[in-house]
Amino acid sequence: xxGVSQSPSNKVTxxxxxxxxxxxxxxxxxxxxWYRQSLGQGLEFLIYFQGNSAPDKSGLPSDRFSxxxxxxxxxxxxxxxxxxxxxxxxxxxxxxxxxxxxxxQFFGPGTRLTVL
Amino acid sequence: AQSVxxxxxxxxxxxxxxxxxxCNYSSSVPPYLFWYVQYPNQGLQLLLKYTTGATLVKGxxxxxxxxxxxxxSFHLTKPSAHMSxxxxxxxxxxxxxxxxxxxxxxxxxxxxxx
Numbered sequence: 001x002x003g004v005s006q007s008p009s010n011k012v013t014x015x016x017x018x019x020x021x022x023x024x025x026x027x028x029x030x031x032x033x034w035y036r037q038s039l040g041q042g043l044e045f046l047i048y049f050q051g052n053s054a055p056d057k058s059g060l061p062s063d064r065f066s067x068x069x070x071x072x073x074x075x076x077x078x079x080x081x082x083x084x085x086x087x088x089x090x091x092x093x094x095x096x097x098x099x100x101x102x103x104x105q106f107f108g109p110g111t112r113l114t115v116l
Numbered sequence: 117a118q119s120v121x122x123x124x125x126x127x128x129x130x131x132x133x134x135x136x137x138x139c140n141y142s143s144s145v146p147p148y149l150f151w152y153v154q155y156p157n158q159g160l161q162l163l164l165k166y167t168t169g170a171t172l173v174k175g176x177x178x179x180x181x182x183x184x185x186x187x188x189s190f191h192l193t194k195p196s197a198h199m200s201x202x203x204x205x206x207x208x209x210x211x212x213x214x215x216x217x218x219x220x221x222x223x224x225x226x227x228x229x230x
Contacts, residue, residue, distance in 0.1 A: 004159075033218070042222030043160075043206065056215065091160070102148045102167040102210065105218070107160040 002026065004108035006092050012114045013082055021077040021111045025094030033095075033105060034067055034077050038088040046090075049075065082115045089113070118143045120209050122221035130229045135179075135194040137224045139207030142188065148210040149190040151181055152220075155203045163205070166190065177201070202228045 005024045013019050025032050034046040045059040049069045060066070064082075069075040079086055089112050093105040123138040141147055151163040164175025171183040177200075181192045190207060207221040 035220070043220035045218065045220075048216070048218075050216070093160075102165070104150070104162045104165065105152075105160075107152075109159045 004092055004094055004106050006090075006108040006111050008111060009109065010112045010114075012116065014116050015084060016081055018078065018080045019082055019113065021079075021090050021092075021113070023075045023077070023092030023108060025073065025075070025092070026106055027073075029094035029096055029106070030072060031095045031103070032069060032075050033093045034075070035091040035093065036061075036088045037091055037110070043091065046077070079113075082113075084115045087113055087115045118147070118209055118211050118217050118219050120207050120219050120221040122205075122207050122224050124224055125222065126225050126227065128227040128229055129197045131199055132196050135192070135197045135201065135226065137192040137205050137207075137226065139181075139190045139192065139221060140188055141190065141207075141209045143209060143211050145211050145213045149181075149183060150208040150210065151175065151179070151190075151192050152206045152208060153203050154206065154223075160206065163192070197226075197228045199228050199230065202226055 007022045030051045032049040035043045037043050047067045048056040064080045067077045089110040091110045092108045095103040095105045119142045121140045149166040152160045153163050154160045163179050164173045166173045166183045174180045179194045181190050183190050204223045204225045206223045210218045
């Protein structure tokens with residue numbers, strides 16, 4: 001079956017521009033996560049969506065970052081006024097809702113963002 | 117607050133030697149523990165996980181990990197390294213205490229020497 005997909009795979013943008021990153025989770029998975037992976041920094045949690053509940057935005061680094069999830073499926077991560085320090089690989093993952101604490105997360109291939 | 121510490125950002129072993137990747141966690145509530153692997157130019161995938169029950173957990177590709185509550189550790193081992201094991205390995209802890217948290221360590225890059 002189809003896994004988690006992300007688009008674009010690579011994005012190069014100029015400092016100050018806005019970017020949108022898209023994530024399509026596995027069908028039936030109601031939990032969705034965004035992470036940022038920087039060189040030598042591991043995975044930094046950004047935001048978590050669980051069904052129809054309010055998202056956990058505690059990991060968003062600044063108000064330039066926002067995310068939404070439409071129809072409980074596709075999610076878009078938006079970065080406004082990009083800065084060079086935003087350059088990283090942005091990963092999306094999804095998991096089953098029933099017991100997210102013990103559930104495996106299925107990761108997409110990521111979007112590599114480069115801010116010039 | 118929960119946290120995960122992976123000792124050693126880079127580990128090198130000879131082919132056929134024991135692989136030991138260390139992971140320690142901090143949690144005020146019972147944790148669920150995971151190891152994920154990221155092969156070059158690929159996404160993360162689950163190696164193994166501990167939720168409840170037996171503390172020695174076996175995963176894919178001959179890896180296993182043991183949950184030691186007294187040591188707050190969940191070290192990953194494999195008796196004999198293979199060249200194909202070269203990858204980055206991430207330990208993660210998941211807890212629920214009013215809010216749900218899933219925290220990853222900073223990763224350990226494993227190099228296997230011929």
